Amino acid sequence: MRHFVSMQDLTEQEILLLVKQADNISIHGAQPLEKQLFAANLFFEPSTRTKMSFVVAQRRLGLNVLDFMSEVSSVTKGESIYDTIRTFESIGANLIVLRHQEANIAKKLSEMIKTPIINAGDGTGEHPTQSLLDLVTIYQEFQQFRDLKVVIAGDIKHSRVARSNAYALSTLGCKVYLTGIAEWHDDSLSYPYITMDEAVETADILMLLRIQHERHQADSILNTNDYLQQFGLTVDREKRMQKHAIIMHPAPVNRNVEIEDSLVECERSRIFKQMQNGVFARMAVIQSLLNEGGNYHEKTNHKRQ
Ligand code: CP
Numbered sequence: 001m002r003h004f005v006s007m008q009d010l011t012e013q014e015i016l017l018l019v020k021q022a023d024n025i026s027i028h029g030a031q032p033l034e035k036q037l038f039a040a041n042l043f044f045e046p047s048t049r050t051k052m053s054f055v056v057a058q059r060r061l062g063l064n065v066l067d068f069m070s071e072v073s074s075v076t077k078g079e080s081i082y083d084t085i086r087t088f089e090s091i092g093a094n095l096i097v098l099r100h101q102e103a104n105i106a107k108k109l110s111e112m113i114k115t116p117i118i119n120a121g122d123g124t125g126e127h128p129t130q131s132l133l134d135l136v137t138i139y140q141e142f143q144q145f146r147d148l149k150v151v152i153a154g155d156i157k158h159s160r161v162a163r164s165n166a167y168a169l170s171t172l173g174c175k176v177y178l179t180g181i182a183e184w185h186d187d188s189l190s191y192p193y194i195t196m197d198e199a200v201e202t203a204d205i206l207m208l209l210r211i212q213h214e215r216h217q218a219d220s221i222l223n224t225n226d227y228l229q230q231f232g233l234t235v236d237r238e239k240r241m242q243k244h245a246i247i248m249h250p251a252p253v254n255r256n257v258e259i260e261d262s263l264v265e266c267e268r269s270r271i272f273k274q275m276q277n278g279v280f281a282r283m284a285v286i287q288s289l290l291n292e293g294g295n296y297h298e299k300t301n302h303k304r305q
Helices: 012-028 049-060 081-090 105-110 128-142 160-171 196-202 224-231 235-239 271-289
Strands: 038-043 064-066 095-100 117-122 149-153 175-179 205-208 246-248
Touching: 012 128, 012 160, 012 271, 038 049, 038 081, 049 064, 049 095, 049 117, 049 271, 081 095, 081 105, 095 105, 105 117, 117 128, 117 271, 128 160, 128 246, 128 271, 149 160, 149 196, 160 175, 175 196, 196 235, 246 271
Parallel strands: 038 064, 038 095, 095 117, 149 175, 149 205, 205 246
Antiparallel strands: none
16 A cells, blocks of 8 residues: 555455454554654544544654644645645655645645555545544454444535545445435435435444534535434434444534434444544654564453554
């Protein structure tokens, strides 16, 4: 693996190896890398979880972190993203973590840049490390993926998380369904749509999405109170979920819009567990790209961190 930009690039075996490597790190931790290496975190869109969990992952692996703020960088003088990345490459960055508003930009750049690039979310394109941490969370719950029914619910059309997860989950043999407002259906994803009521009653995993207000037109159709009642997860709907079913959400959460406030930390919610797994998933990706700790050996019967 030279870059980590799309879940579509990975085979079932490659995804499983990364999931198990991240789960192994969650139990045993990881040795710091032996060489002195530098990671550049280039975030052109806002982020809390992804950016900070990359920093924690990098520091745990002993990487030197080159922080970057586009608003006080030479991007403001018109420097292109390609030239910005080539600059970091020239001054010694060994790894580029990129979040950008343009869909598919990480893939395009990965074809021009030698230094490993990790896509930390590209517009409505993909968010593969979010997908990996979601997969780790599912694996910890169900110990496998085949035939699990996963319903991805909400703003499908504008969601890079939906795209990466739909690709990865179907590669792993899950049954993937979508639900949400018809205006936000995405014809490029060929998975069946069901109603929210069918979703809550039949899903093993209900994966809620954030409404991507920043990617909507000004004349958005949204009335947030109606949205919760018609398409969101209310307390009444949660009661109808299967006993073993879990709730996921990539966060940040619009409380009382996608999900009723009191459910964000309910027993079946894995939302903060997902964030915790974000560090382990990102450590596994960094190890794999930098060819350290690549020989994963499964170990069991140890407590998670
Ligand atoms: N889930 C996610 O990508 O969150 P941030 O935008 O805070 O990184």
